[in-house]
Amino acid sequence: MLYKFFIFVEGSNDTKFFKKILKNFDSDFFEIIKIIEWASKTNEEINNFLKTISQVANFDYLFFADMDDFPCITSKKTKLKERYSEIDIQKILIVIKEIESWYLAGLDKNSSKKLSIKHQKETNNITKEMFEELKPNKILYLDILEYFSIETAIQKNNSFKYFKESFDIIDK
Numbered sequence: 001m002l003y004k005f006f007i008f009v010e011g012s013n014d015t016k017f018f019k020k021i022l023k024n025f026d027s028d029f030f031e032i033i034k035i036i037e038w039a040s041k042t043n044e045e046i047n048n049f050l051k052t053i054s055q056v057a058n059f060d061y062l063f064f065a066d067m068d069d070f071p072c073i074t075s076k077k078t079k080l081k082e083r084y085s086e087i088d089i090q091k092i093l094i095v096i097k098e099i100e101s102w103y104l105a106g107l108d109k110n111s112s113k114k115l116s117i118k119h120q121k122e123t124n125n126i127t128k129e130m131f132e133e134l135k136p137n138k139i140l141y142l143d144i145l146e147y148f149s150i151e152t153a154i155q156k157n158n159s160f161k162y163f164k165e166s167f168d169i170i171d172k
Helices: 012-024 045-057 073-083 099-105 109-114 128-134 141-145 150-156 158-171
Strands: 001-010 030-037 059-066 092-094
Touching: 001 012, 001 045, 012 030, 012 099, 012 141, 045 059, 059 073, 073 092, 092 099, 092 158, 099 128, 099 150, 099 158, 141 150, 150 158
Parallel strands: 001 030, 001 059, 059 092
Antiparallel strands: none
């Protein structure tokens, strides 16, 4: 049975990221149906959507959220569960710290140099503000994605590695 996946993300930079990298995740077991920006919708809309998805046999979802300033993954997931009662905590994946850390994680030394971005050995603690300081103004998010390497990102960001491993589990 082919599972149809919905990907919930916070905003437009997340959408750009996932549209680009999900092209690299081919599977005989699932297809990505839609990416939904949850932060721009009401709690009721998201809860209704989650409830509907859970009632259809071959539909499933992953729900991504930035860690932001929460002290741990559990506290962030708990806050999301309070906000969205229909969410399955097991289907939440937390980006540490923010999606911008994943953008930088995919850049090796050569691609960082081409983009005039200071190379980062690891990106686990990169925030949006730090990313903006590292990135020249002329460089767009989509420019970075042109150089993005999944293999490099796995090495440089723990939450991206967890994401990749989670997809491998789903893929089986």
